[in-house]
Amino acid sequence: MHTIRTIKGMVAWSRSAERDGRSIGFVPTMGALHEGHKSLIKSARAACDAVVVSIFVNPLQFGPMEDLERYPRPLEEDMRLCRREKVDVVFLPAVDELYPSAFETAVSVQRLTRRFEGISRPGHFGGVATVVTKLLNIVHPGKAFFGQKDYQQAAVVSRLVADLNICTEIIVRPTVREPDGLALSSRNTFLTLEERKAATVLYQALAAARDVIRDGERSAKKIRAAMIRTIWEEPLARLDYAAVADAETLEEVRSARGRLVLLLAVWIGNTRLIDNMELLCR
Numbered sequence: 563m564h565t566i567r568t569i570k571g572m573v574a575w576s577r578s579a580e581r582d583g584r585s586i587g588f589v590p591t592m593g594a595l596h597e598g599h600k601s602l603i604k605s606a607r608a609a610c611d612a613v614v615v616s617i618f619v620n621p622l623q624f625g626p627m628e629d630l631e632r633y634p635r636p637l638e639e640d641m642r643l644c645r646r647e648k649v650d651v652v653f654l655p656a657v658d659e660l661y662p663s664a665f666e667t668a669v670s671v672q673r674l675t676r677r678f679e680g681i682s683r684p685g686h687f688g689g690v691a692t693v694v695t696k697l698l699n700i701v702h703p704g705k706a707f708f709g710q711k712d713y714q715q716a717a718v719v720s721r722l723v724a725d726l727n728i729c730t731e732i733i734v735r736p737t738v739r740e741p742d743g744l745a746l747s748s749r750n751t752f753l754t755l756e757e758r759k760a761a762t763v764l765y766q767a768l769a770a771a772r773d774v775i776r777d778g779e780r781s782a783k784k785i786r787a788a789m790i791r792t793i794w795e796e797p798l799a800r801l802d803y804a805a806v807a808d809a810e811t812l813e814e815v816r817s818a819r820g821r822l823v824l825l826l827a828v829w830i831g832n833t834r835l836i837d838n839m840e841l842l843c844r
């Protein structure tokens with residue numbers, strides 16, 4: 563496994579792989595790798611000849627009051643996981659390698675970022691869109707793999723790749739969950755034991771909404787109310803948002819029909835968690 567820290571080195575490696583006719587699968591991460599990342603790496607391994615994983619805690623996507631400083635950085639463990647998964651290259655740029663002092667360009671996706679995470683975390687998607695565009699330009703993969711847990715992020719990345727004619731196919735893989743339903747996330751490591759138990763409330767709320775839909779409810783207001791009631795029942799949980807939206811446009815709907823997504827953001831203590839569930843309503 564190669565560790566590459568410079569843009570020049572990464573570009574040279576990718577161009578050489580391309581010349582050799584090898585397809586590149588790319589998994590961009592901020593490290594603190596878990597089973598969710600592992601499943602993305604496995605998908606990349608299965609679909610492509612070579613796998614590149616980037617580990618870069620992107621300061622641009624954290625707001626001033628967010629958890630950039632305390633974001634976990636267990637590099638040794640991450641490298642071990644990548645080695646075990648037979649990753650070909652770990653791209654590990656420093657902050658000033660991606661953002662030298664003269665850097666002043668931002669990629670901005672418009673409508674899709676004006677709701678949900680975009681409201682709660684102003685500037686977040688600008689940071690994600692900018693770093694993902696840079697990483698795709700540097701690594702030049704045929705396919706890039708993202709987790710469905712970050713549903714809006716996957717939509718934003720798919721939009722920017724289409725709009726900017728970037729020749730990478732975006733593959734979105736299902737959320738990996740703990741046996742009790744909690745979506746895997748690097749931020750789960752912040753939870754105390756008590757909070758960890760409380761955090762299952764996100765999945766319970768999504769399941770409650772799914773169940774009322776299965777029972778025939780089509781009013782988005784009532785479906786949303788089912789999620790909110792479940793969150794309120796957990797004393798350690800504080801709701802940020804709960805929404806019933808069109809799976810494609812992420813517009814909130816009034817009536818549950820067609821492909822939908824239930825979206826949730828909830829504070830458990832000092833940790834903000836997100837989750838979602840896609841549904842098809844007839």
Ligand code: PAF
Nearest residue numbers: 590591592620690693712
């Ligand atoms: O999902 C993440 O880990 C990050 O937002 C990403 C896509 C690696 C960009 O920094």
